Amino acid sequence: MKPTSIEELQSLICSHPCLLPHGSKSKTALIASEGITQLDLSGFSGMIQYKPSEYTFSALAGTQLDEIEHILNENGQFLPFDPPLIKHGATLGGTVASGLSGSGRYRFGGLRDFILGVKYMDGNGRLVQAGGKVVKNAAGFDIPKVMVGSLGGFGAMLELSFKVFPSPVAYSTLITNYSSLQSALDILLTLTVTPLDLFCLDLEPEDRDRVKLMVRIGGLPSAFTERIQRLKSILGDGEIIVGKEEKEVWHEIREFSWLPGNGALVKVPITPKRMGNIDAFLSEWNTKRRYSVGANLVWIAWQGPIEILHQYLIESGLSGLVVIGSPGHPRIGVRIGESFTRRIKQALDPLGRWIDV
Amino acid sequence: MEIGSTLGKENYPVWRSQDIGETWQRLTAGLPQHANLVVLREALATDTLENAGIYAGTSTGQLFYSQDAGDNWQLLADYFPPILSVETAIVDKITFHFLGGAMDQASFLSALAKLYPPGRLLTKSAQLAPFESDALTAYQVRPMAVVIPETQEEVIDTVRLCHTHEIPFVARGSGTSLSGASLPVAGGIVIALNRLNRILRLDPQQRLAVVECGVINLDVSRAAAAYGLYFAPDPSSQLICTIGGNLAFNSGGAHCLKYGMTSNHVLGIKVVLPEGEVIDLGGESLESVGPDLVGLYVGSEGLFGIVLEVTLRLLPKPEIFCTVLAAYRNLEAAGKAVSMVVASGILPGAIEIMDNLAIQAAEAAVHAGYPLDAAGLLIVELDGEAAVVEREFTALMEVIEESESYEIRVAKDEADRQRIWKGRKSAFSAVGRLSPDYLVQDGVVPRSRLGEALVEIQKLSATYGIRVANVFHAGDGNLHPLILFDGREAGAYEKAEELAGEILRMCVEFGGSITGEHGIGIEKKNYLPVMFNEADIETMRSIRIQIDPKEISNQGKMFL
Numbered sequence A: 001m002k003p004t005s006i007e008e009l010q011s012l013i014c015s016h017p018c019l020l021p022h023g024s025k026s027k028t029a030l031i032a033s034e035g036i037t038q039l040d041l042s043g044f045s046g047m048i049q050y051k052p053s054e055y056t057f058s059a060l061a062g063t064q065l066d067e068i069e070h071i072l073n074e075n076g077q078f079l080p081f082d083p084p085l086i087k088h089g090a091t092l093g094g095t096v097a098s099g100l101s102g103s104g105r106y107r108f109g110g111l112r113d114f115i116l117g118v119k120y121m122d123g124n125g126r127l128v129q130a131g132g133k134v135v136k137n138a139a140g141f142d143i144p145k146v147m148v149g150s151l152g153g154f155g156a157m158l159e160l161s162f163k164v165f166p167s168p169v170a171y172s173t174l175i176t177n178y179s180s181l182q183s184a185l186d187i188l189l190t191l192t193v194t195p196l197d198l199f200c201l202d203l204e205p206e207d208r209d210r211v212k213l214m215v216r217i218g219g220l221p222s223a224f225t226e227r228i229q230r231l232k233s234i235l236g237d238g239e240i241i242v243g244k245e246e247k248e249v250w251h252e253i254r255e256f257s258w259l260p261g262n263g264a265l266v267k268v269p270i271t272p273k274r275m276g277n278i279d280a281f282l283s284e285w286n287t288k289r290r291y292s293v294g295a296n297l298v299w300i301a302w303q304g305p306i307e308i309l310h311q312y313l314i315e316s317g318l319s320g321l322v323v324i325g326s327p328g329h330p331r332i333g334v335r336i337g338e339s340f341t342r343r344i345k346q347a348l349d350p351l352g353r354w355i356d357v
Numbered sequence B: 001m002e003i004g005s006t007l008g009k010e011n012y013p014v015w016r017s018q019d020i021g022e023t024w025q026r027l028t029a030g031l032p033q034h035a036n037l038v039v040l041r042e043a044l045a046t047d048t049l050e051n052a053g054i055y056a057g058t059s060t061g062q063l064f065y066s067q068d069a070g071d072n073w074q075l076l077a078d079y080f081p082p083i084l085s086v087e088t089a090i091v092d093k094i095t096f097h098f099l100g101g102a103m104d105q106a107s108f109l110s111a112l113a114k115l116y117p118p119g120r121l122l123t124k125s126a127q128l129a130p131f132e133s134d135a136l137t138a139y140q141v142r143p144m145a146v147v148i149p150e151t152q153e154e155v156i157d158t159v160r161l162c163h164t165h166e167i168p169f170v171a172r173g174s175g176t177s178l179s180g181a182s183l184p185v186a187g188g189i190v191i192a193l194n195r196l197n198r199i200l201r202l203d204p205q206q207r208l209a210v211v212e213c214g215v216i217n218l219d220v221s222r223a224a225a226a227y228g229l230y231f232a233p234d235p236s237s238q239l240i241c242t243i244g245g246n247l248a249f250n251s252g253g254a255h256c257l258k259y260g261m262t263s264n265h266v267l268g269i270k271v272v273l274p275e276g277e278v279i280d281l282g283g284e285s286l287e288s289v290g291p292d293l294v295g296l297y298v299g300s301e302g303l304f305g306i307v308l309e310v311t312l313r314l315l316p317k318p319e320i321f322c323t324v325l326a327a328y329r330n331l332e333a334a335g336k337a338v339s340m341v342v343a344s345g346i347l348p349g350a351i352e353i354m355d356n357l358a359i360q361a362a363e364a365a366v367h368a369g370y371p372l373d374a375a376g377l378l379i380v381e382l383d384g385e386a387a388v389v390e391r392e393f394t395a396l397m398e399v400i401e402e403s404e405s406y407e408i409r410v411a412k413d414e415a416d417r418q419r420i421w422k423g424r425k426s427a428f429s430a431v432g433r434l435s436p437d438y439l440v441q442d443g444v445v446p447r448s449r450l451g452e453a454l455v456e457i458q459k460l461s462a463t464y465g466i467r468v469a470n471v472f473h474a475g476d477g478n479l480h481p482l483i484l485f486d487g488r489e490a491g492a493y494e495k496a497e498e499l500a501g502e503i504l505r506m507c508v509e510f511g512g513s514i515t516g517e518h519g520i521g522i523e524k525k526n527y528l529p530v531m532f533n534e535a536d537i538e539t540m541r542s543i544r545i546q547i548d549p550k551e552i553s554n555q556g557k558m559f560l
Helices: A006-015 A065-074 A092-098 A143-147 A181-192 A221-235 A243-254 A272-284 A306-316 A338-348 B021-029 B041-045 B071-079 B105-115 B125-131 B152-165 B217-227 B243-248 B293-297 B331-343 B356-366 B386-402 B414-425 B427-431 B447-464 B492-509 B525-531 B534-547
Strands: A019-022 A037-040 A047-051 A056-060 A115-121 A127-131 A156-163 A170-178 A200-207 A210-219 A239-242 A264-269 A288-292 A297-302 A319-324 A331-333 B014-016 B037-039 B055-058 B063-065 B083-091 B094-101 B145-147 B169-172 B189-192 B199-203 B208-212 B266-272 B278-282 B306-313 B320-328 B350-355 B376-384 B407-410 B437-440 B468-473 B481-485
Touching: A006 A037, A006 A115, A006 A156, A019 A092, A019 A156, A047 A065, A056 A065, A065 A092, A092 A156, A115 A143, A127 A143, A127 B534, A143 A156, A143 B293, A143 B534, A170 A181, A170 A221, A170 A243, A181 A200, A181 A210, A181 A221, A181 A272, A200 A272, A210 A221, A210 A243, A210 B386, A221 B386, A239 A243, A264 A306, A272 A288, A272 A297, A272 A306, A297 A306, A306 A319, A306 A331, A338 B278, A338 B293, A338 B534, B105 B145, B105 B152, B125 B145, B152 B169, B152 B189, B152 B266, B152 B306, B169 B243, B199 B217, B208 B217, B217 B243, B243 B306, B266 B293, B278 B293, B320 B331, B320 B386, B320 B414, B331 B350, B331 B376, B331 B386, B331 B447, B350 B356, B356 B414, B356 B427, B356 B468, B376 B386, B376 B414, B386 B407, B414 B427, B427 B437, B427 B468, B427 B481, B437 B492, B447 B468, B447 B492, B481 B492, B492 B525, B525 B534
Parallel strands: A019 A037, B145 B189, B169 B189
Antiparallel strands: A047 A056, A056 A156, A115 A127, A115 A156, A170 A210, A170 A239, A200 A210, A200 A288, A264 A297, A264 A319, A288 A297, A319 A331, B014 B094, B037 B055, B055 B063, B083 B094, B199 B208, B208 B306, B266 B278, B266 B306, B320 B376, B320 B407, B350 B376, B350 B468, B437 B481, B468 B481
């Protein structure tokens, strides 16, 4: 069902027992399975308010991020959390609900750090507003944040406000190779405590004795030579890519072009020091994976039975989110703060109209 | 006359003072079974009530005295917190004094006394006085007791006890809140958390620190400095304010534009919910899946229980800073310069503005070297990797030189930079030199309307005949009007508060917020409905009720 007005949305919500809002369905695993009414919110689309000098914008939740990025780009600004799957049609609301940020979140923070306000319709068909539209606000509970990663379980987001930053004039990426994951990790851990401004810090195991480290910097190009030289003094020599080619590489990464044709895409938050263990498991399963955000996150192209990965995550005390794959049960591994989540769910959705997160 | 009718509270036993015989019997009958009346005269003779008559107390801690009317009754209530109120009634020309006390408080206090040694359970008037208010000194409430836990277990046990007895509790760190965050509740207790001040773990490679809630903000950066790291949120009170308070009120500071508020630097928390359940939220990773529960918890103003332990994200210390001072003949020109800096595509670590009154005060207090004749002073700071900052500095100077600034000064070294910041960060207390009392607001307006907002504040200041000094985080549009008044003058506080209210309404009208970083607390409760409608507030309230059904955690804050 695709409502186009608030009234229509309201009557749909009030007349259906179990609902799941969605945008353009770019994250296939997050689409509801049987018995749930799908609420297509892509009709609520468009930028509502954008004044570049404010570093903020408000847009309808069904707006495609491609459109938003385009408008921001024309004004020399960007979404610093580097949202993924943009060319797959990802919408603003869907990105919030799935709580996804890309490699670029390493520099300034993730989606949660840039969301300012939300207007949503609750299970009673009431419009509720929380947060604000200015870059700084501490009034009331931070409900916008709890919408991040809520997977549609708390209401139908209609309008979202975000903080943006001026985009770097240019980027440059240094790619270095190491013979083992451990040696790449050692370098990564050295880098994270240096005062160097890094936009992305990703690790890509290519085969058993080749691990690629990708470091992206941004800013005024006049400083690039000096900065790259400094990076090389820590990383060793490597390949430098710039311009269109460089942009294309990172574009492919955030669009997950590297994903094999079949199987699932799973997001698993980790810490650098846990990378070794999980990598041993993943390489045993011959799985393509990418460690992102300074090894705070691994994107897994899982081709085996999802139950096996779920079991592994449970045993390791890790949580995961299936982003692309069969719909139904996207959250795998351990769940943190379940009793707290239940309280929030009870408060925000007492009628249980929205899908259970 | 019906005894107790003047107190009018069904749940409260009431005792009266005159005539010892029968009344005391009734009094005893109304007490918990194990309570016995004992005479306590000697015990108290040396204390504040030395001139009083006969005192009586119970084995569970209830205390009364029978003879002697007048002020001493009030003293008694002050002295012994289970007595909630004292009322006087004249019946047949005889003065009766009624004491009202919550039935359960005595047993609550005796249970509390089992958790804490006497030195860490404060119940005496003089001991409670320092906890009556926080930095919002216009509000004062004396709590029933203050406990000073030293371990997380003690905090958990205390919260559970409060829950069982339905006693409200207020968590308190260093009491630096400007919105009355840690104002006690009458008949409730204060849990003073300063002794939970251990840094439990510092992992430089993963850039995180696990700390207890009572750790002082700046101490995190001090500990991390050895590894070239720091904790970014820097509220002006960072020398004394605690992480727990920062977290509860999502504190800001001067560097929020680029680095965000406290919330952006909290990875995980261990909390005790108001019902006594202990849970972990978040973790150590920068990323997470599932609803961002940590994000909701941060800034919940103490209404969701008490944070025991916090996993903080640390950042590499910027390699260099470049701090520029620019002086302007009028505030609008300074505001315009901010817009120019923002439009240039540079992302400074901080952009601050001070008006002349604030400059004068800060300069007198710390000799920061500010130009005393400036109507508006702009502080812009760049920070980061040397090669990056050097180039940005060139671009920044071009912008500043283009603005209407008549004097530009660049901090020549770290000591100079520290002086500049010391002036800015001590501006609030420095303004104290100009006036016996002041109110600080922290409303936010869209940055492009800063100039308009300042003109409006000046107009209001003139209309009310009240001086207002302005210090603000200009990069965030976060105002800090300091409204000066003399609390000794009748009605002065009310007038100042009214002016403050007008400023808040203006912020909302301009599309901003009533608070950027101080929170609602007790102070701005009346203005939450100005910013949010009924459904919004009802939603927030329902979250509160789900997490704290008895509403004992920081009761009376945020909501009317």
